[in-house]
Amino acid sequence: MTSFQKFHEEWHEHLRELVQQMTKAPKSCTTNQDEQNTKLLIQKVTSHINEYYRVKSLAAKNDILYIFSAPWSNSLERSLYWIAGWRPTIAFHIIYTECGIHLESHITNILNGFRNDDLADLSPNQLTRFSELQCETIRQENTITEELSDWQDGANEVIEKVEKKMEMLVEILERADEVRVNTIHKLVHLLTPQQALLFLIAATYLLFGIRSWGINHDNQRIKDHLR
Numbered sequence: 001m002t003s004f005q006k007f008h009e010e011w012h013e014h015l016r017e018l019v020q021q022m023t024k025a026p027k028s029c030t031t032n033q034d035e036q037n038t039k040l041l042i043q044k045v046t047s048h049i050n051e052y053y054r055v056k057s058l059a060a061k062n063d064i065l066y067i068f069s070a071p072w073s074n075s076l077e078r079s080l081y082w083i084a085g086w087r088p089t090i091a092f093h094i095i096y097t098e099c100g101i102h103l104e105s106h107i108t109n110i111l112n113g114f115r116n117d118d119l120a121d122l123s124p125n126q127l128t129r130f131s132e133l134q135c136e137t138i139r140q141e142n143t144i145t146e147e148l149s150d151w152q153d154g155a156n157e158v159i160e161k162v163e164k165k166m167e168m169l170v171e172i173l174e175r176a177d178e179v180r181v182n183t184i185h186k187l188v189h190l191l192t193p194q195q196a197l198l199f200l201i202a203a204t205y206l207l208f209g210i211r212s213w214g215i216n217h218d219n220q221r222i223k224d225h226l227r
Contacts, residue, residue, distance in 0.1 A: 004059040008072045011052050012211075018045050019204045022197055038193040045200050049184060053177050060084075064170045076214030083148060083176040088141060088183040091203065092134045095119055095187070098202045119191075119198055129190050133183075140179045147172050 021041055026034050060067045068084045070077070080086070098119040122130065151168055188196040 002066075004055065004066075005072045007055055011048070011055075015048060015204060016208070018048060019201060019208075022201050022204075025197060028194060035193055038197055042188060042193060042196050042200065046185060046188060049181065053181050056177065057174060060170050060173050064166050064173065067173065068169075074211065074214030074218045076210060076217060080210065082141070083144065084173055085177060085180055086207075088137050088179045089134065090206075091183050091187055091199075092130070092137070094202050094206060095130070095199055098198060119195055122195070126190060130187075133186055133190065137179065137183050144172060144176050144179065147175070 018041075022045070025038055025041060028034075056067065070081065070084060073081075099122065100120075151165070151172060154165070157165060187199060191199060
C-alpha cells in the first residue's frame with residue numbers, strides 16, 4: 001500500500017469518527033454554547049477535508065497518473081468521478097434531496113409557521129445565494145471540463161512533451177479540487193450552523209454508502225469469477 005493510499009484509508013476512518021460526533025450533536029442549537037460547539041465541530045470537519053486535498057495535491061505532483069487511476073477506490077466510486085474526484089455540483093443535489101426529506105417530515109410545523117432550522121427552512125436570501133453559487137459552480141465545472149478535453153485532444157504530444165503534459169494535468173486537477181473545496185466552504189458559510197451540520201452528515205453518509213455498495217459489488221464480482 002502506497003503512502004497516499006494509506007493516508008486515504010486513515011482519513012476515511014477519522015471521517016467516520018467525525019460523523020459519529022455530528023450525529024450525536026444537538027438537533028437544534030438552543031443555547032449559545034450549543035451553537036459554539038456545533039461551529040467547532042463543523043470547523044473540525046472542514047479542516048479534515050482541507051487536509052485531504054493538501055495531501056492529495058502533494059501526491060499528484062509526485063505522480064499525477066496514479067491519482068487519476070485511484071487504486072484505493074472501488075469500481076462504483078471511479079465510475080462517478082469527475083477529474084479524479086467527486087463532481088462539485090453533487091453538493092447542491094444533496095441539499096435539494098435533504099430539503100425535500102425535511103419538508104415532508106415537518107410539513108405540519110411549516111404550515112403552522114414554526115421554524116425547524118433544518119434544510120427545509122432555507123430563507124429567501126439563502127435560496128437566492130444558493131442558486132447563484134450553483135450557477136457559478138456549474139460554469140467552473142464546464143470550464144475545467146473543457147480544459148481536460150483540450151489536454152486529451154493533444155494526446156499526440158504526450159510522448160514528445162511528457163513532462164509538460166503531466167504538469168498541465170496536475171494544474172487541471174488542482175483547479176478541480178479547488179472548486180470542490182470552495183464549494184463546500186461556501187455552502188457551509190451560506191447555511192446556518194445547524195443546517196451546515198445536516199448537510200455535512202448527509203454528504204458523508206452518501207460518501208460512505210457509495211463506498212460500501214461499491215466494495216460489496218466488487219467482492220461479489222470476484223467471487224463470481226472464482227466459481
